[in-house]
Amino acid sequence: MRRDREEREERPDADLRERLHxxxxxxxxxxxxxxxxxxxxxxxxxxxxxxxxxxxxxxxxxxxxxxxxxxxxxxxxxxxxxxxxxxxxxxxxxxxxxxxxxxxxxxxxxxxxxxxxxxxxxxxxxxxxxxxxxxxxxxxxxxxxxxxxxxxxxxxxxxxxxxxxxxxxxxxxxxxxxxxxxxxxxxxxxxxxxxxxxxxxxxxxxxxxxxxxxxxxxxxxxxxxxxxxxxxxxxxxxIEEMMADVNKVRDELKLAREERESWVTDHNAAVRAEMQTGAQSEAVADALVSTLLKDGNLTFGGTMAEDGARKDHRGGDGRKKRNMRRIDMSSRRRR
The missing domain is CATH 1.10.287 (Helix Hairpins)
Known part of the structure; x- marks a missing residue:
């Protein structure tokens, strides 16, 4: 029953399909x-x-x-x-x-x-x-x-x-x-x-x-x-009476499927629009220029400010490791 409930949640037209079958x-x-x-x-x-x-x-x-x-x-x-x-x-x-x-x-x-x-x-x-x-x-x-x-x-x-x-x-x-x-x-x-x-x-x-x-x-x-x-x-x-009802249910399923497809299409279009770069869209390029002029810095490859902070933190750790390796190499030469 839980599985059936989950399937119904995943497919909101499951009842219509069962009725149609x-x-x-x-x-x-x-x-x-x-x-x-x-x-x-x-x-x-x-x-x-x-x-x-x-x-x-x-x-x-x-x-x-x-x-x-x-x-x-x-x-x-x-x-x-x-x-x-x-x-x-x-x-x-x-x-x-x-x-x-x-x-x-x-x-x-x-x-x-x-x-x-x-x-x-x-x-x-x-x-x-x-x-x-x-x-x-x-x-x-x-x-x-x-x-x-x-x-x-x-x-x-x-x-x-x-x-x-x-x-x-x-x-x-x-x-x-x-x-x-x-x-x-x-x-x-x-x-x-x-x-x-x-x-x-x-x-x-x-x-x-x-x-x-x-x-x-x-x-x-x-x-x-x-x-x-x-x-x-x-x-x-x-049969003709039943087929009239069957066609109505089929039309309802078709309408629901078209609505889902339309929602998915709109969502994908919105995601693609958000993921576009300045080279792909003039609107994005204009927004980046406005941000640069306003804030004085730009962040590429991320979606939030913490991504830039984490990147700076990882960069500091890297310099520290490189300095440690240089110290080891100089000590070996003195020997």
Missing amino acids: AMEAKVRKLREIRNQHSDRARRSRDQRNAVQAQYKEHRETVDLLIAEVKAIRAEVNLHRERRNAIQDQLRQLIAQIKGRRGDKDAKRSATAEYHQLKAEMERLEETFETSSVGMKKEKEMMEKLKRMGNRVGELAPEVEEFELVKVDLKDLDGSIKVLKAEADAEHQLFIAAIQRADEVSTKIDEAFAHRDFLKAEGDRHHLEHLEHRKEADAVHAQ
């Missing part, structure tokens, strides 16, 4: 803590970016699966429509066999009307070719065939669009079997397409679940990044 040590500790938070923030950011890259890549996979299931569902709809159209064609053909051709009140489709007209035209043509009729009857048959032909021509585009299976009206039983087989085939394709759509839908559900997981992970890492960044910023704010 303590503050700088705290700032270094805070910087380490801030850097740790910054490192955690960077790691969280890198993890977030990696997860977001996976999410982006996985989203492309999900989009492909969605496009695939849409294509399969379009195929499902196509097979269902074809199956339904063939079944409708089959029902119309069966209705013709059951004798519904002449039912005027029955609602008939274009296909049924088309086939009915074609069958009627074939029957009239066969009658016209194989039997003899009068001019009047022949004219009526020709006009009827013309009207039927025009109507068949009107129905042909619509029938060609929706009639998927060509049937032989002369072999109705065989045509029914063909239509049933075609309808069953389309139904099987329809079922298979539904199964494939279900399989892809299962994959899509799994892909959606993984997508949601990746999104949640990305959000979690992002929140961690923000939290660590916030903590780092808070510590950095403390």
Whole structure:
């Protein structure tokens, strides 16, 4: 403790220096803590970016699966429509066999009307070719065939669009079997397409679940990044406050050091001025001349009058010793 007290007396700014060292040590500790938070923030950011890259890549996979299931569902709809159209064609053909051709009140489709007209035209043509009729009857048959032909021509585009299976009206039983087989085939394709759509839908559900997981992970890492960044910023704010105090203490130390240096410089200048000789300074030379004129003597090499007295005293002792030596030498010659 005595040593510390002596050091404080020798260095009046010791307390400031101790305070500065303590503050700088705290700032270094805070910087380490801030850097740790910054490192955690960077790691969280890198993890977030990696997860977001996976999410982006996985989203492309999900989009492909969605496009695939849409294509399969379009195929499902196509097979269902074809199956339904063939079944409708089959029902119309069966209705013709059951004798519904002449039912005027029955609602008939274009296909049924088309086939009915074609069958009627074939029957009239066969009658016209194989039997003899009068001019009047022949004219009526020709006009009827013309009207039927025009109507068949009107129905042909619509029938060609929706009639998927060509049937032989002369072999109705065989045509029914063909239509049933075609309808069953389309139904099987329809079922298979539904199964494939279900399989892809299962994959899509799994892909959606993984997508949601990746999104949640990305959000979690992002929140961690923000939290660590916030903590780092808070510590950095403390560092800035501490550095303001540190700079104040440094300024105080600098001012004290400058004051000491200024005092030492002034003191040394004063000492040098006092130690100057007449040859070095005109002011000193003038002072010496004034002293000589006033007192009649000057003293060189000393700072006080006793120095001159002591010098005179030492000079007397020297003369005495020299006289003693001379006496000894003369006595030796007489011998």
